[in-house]
Amino acid sequence: MIPFAPPRIDQEMIDEVIDTLRSGWITTGPKTRIFEEQLALYCEVESALAVNSATAGLELMLRWFGIGPGDEVIVPAYTYCATANVVIHCGAKPVMVDVKQDFNIDIEGIKRAISARTKVILPVDLGGWPCDYQEIFEIARNSPFTQSNEIQEQLGRILVLTDAAHSLGALYDNRLSGSLADATVFSFHAVKNLTTAEGGAIALNLPAPFDNSAIYNSLRTTSLHGQSNDALAKFRKSSWEYDVCEAGYKMNFTDIQAALGIAGLKVYESETLPRRRAIFERYNKALSEFPWVIKPPFQSSLKKSACHLYLLKIRDIDIETRNQVIQKILDKRVAVNVHYKPLPMLTFYKKMGYKLLDFPVANNHWCTEITLPVFYNLSDDNIDEVVRVLASAIQSV
Numbered sequence: 001m002i003p004f005a006p007p008r009i010d011q012e013m014i015d016e017v018i019d020t021l022r023s024g025w026i027t028t029g030p031k032t033r034i035f036e037e038q039l040a041l042y043c044e045v046e047s048a049l050a051v052n053s054a055t056a057g058l059e060l061m062l063r064w065f066g067i068g069p070g071d072e073v074i075v076p077a078y079t080y081c082a083t084a085n086v087v088i089h090c091g092a093k094p095v096m097v098d099v100k101q102d103f104n105i106d107i108e109g110i111k112r113a114i115s116a117r118t119k120v121i122l123p124v125d126l127g128g129w130p131c132d133y134q135e136i137f138e139i140a141r142n143s144p145f146t147q148s149n150e151i152q153e154q155l156g157r158i159l160v161l162t163d164a165a166h167s168l169g170a171l172y173d174n175r176l177s178g179s180l181a182d183a184t185v186f187s188f189h190a191v192k193n194l195t196t197a198e199g200g201a202i203a204l205n206l207p208a209p210f211d212n213s214a215i216y217n218s219l220r221t222t223s224l225h226g227q228s229n230d231a232l233a234k235f236r237k238s239s240w241e242y243d244v245c246e247a248g249y250k251m252n253f254t255d256i257q258a259a260l261g262i263a264g265l266k267v268y269e270s271e272t273l274p275r276r277r278a279i280f281e282r283y284n285k286a287l288s289e290f291p292w293v294i295k296p297p298f299q300s301s302l303k304k305s306a307c308h309l310y311l312l313k314i315r316d317i318d319i320e321t322r323n324q325v326i327q328k329i330l331d332k333r334v335a336v337n338v339h340y341k342p343l344p345m346l347t348f349y350k351k352m353g354y355k356l357l358d359f360p361v362a363n364n365h366w367c368t369e370i371t372l373p374v375f376y377n378l379s380d381d382n383i384d385e386v387v388r389v390l391a392s393a394i395q396s397v
């Protein structure tokens, strides 16, 4: 059996978790701070706030920007539901835009979707491939913008908030994911490149005169009930008293999660990313001989993928045949997936009136895509077997 994306749990991670369990501090504490600092250092931003999921991080940022009823947030139609669900949670409207051949949001589509109500562009670095940030920022800077609170006045333009659930370590113009948008949200869910079982983080990169470390402090308070003096601070200051100035959320990260994150981040650039890139390269090479293959984006003069998902497309296949191919691969005990079912196809969004036919590229991806296994311990022999099984499945339909 070749699984799809089991997490890499090495001895260092286990030791770090045990150390945390023995330390007496298992919720948000010293290791969470260390992880945040190391993450901020890694992706070259001033501050990063760890939270209990990417979903929570996205919602926290939307609420920080004052997003609510009457506001519009531009999202791609081809992503995981979390990207749009958080907009719904805030009472705002997700405005969906079709994607391009590289699976990322279409720039011309964003231009058409902009309205006087647009407050945020929320692109997704799908599969680990960075979006077109220069073009996205040009739109954000040059579009009309209605300011409805102090933070929006200070920014004076549309906010660029990236869903970087897939793109930790990706490069755009020699800059790392995290430093490419105003705020960038990572996911450390079990299947992601870096995992803390569940978890996420917000990399803060707002332009002057914003003070990112002050924003960090205020978001940190909001992420834990709005409590002024958290448990660790109370413990350190030997003071029991605290105040609550807002009805905050319960989104905090724990030191057990931080233990996994610290150990995982230590080997991320030296082991995790190089292995994922090598897996992509081996798939690319092995699949090159087949005329029916359309390979996922990997690297260009401007961009380098974080190699999260190997989004293979089969040329000129229809959805029924693609489904047969997948079944034949699964029957050979190789796990594959489809990323993603376009948002307009999901019952909730369909009922809201979104129509798949308005997103022809997303629909084509959905019908022709097969995601191949990529994980740290996937061996070269495993890769060759996946390609063999895939090729024979294609041949037999």
Ligand SMILES: *Cc1c(COP(=O)(O)O)cnc(C)c1O
Binding pocket: 052, 053, 054, 055, 056, 079, 080, 082, 083, 124, 163, 165, 166, 186, 187, 188, 189, 198, 199, 200
């Ligand atoms: C995994 C994922 C999320 C959600 O991450 P959580 O940490 O599980 O909340 C959001 N967007 C995309 C594109 C994802 O793949």
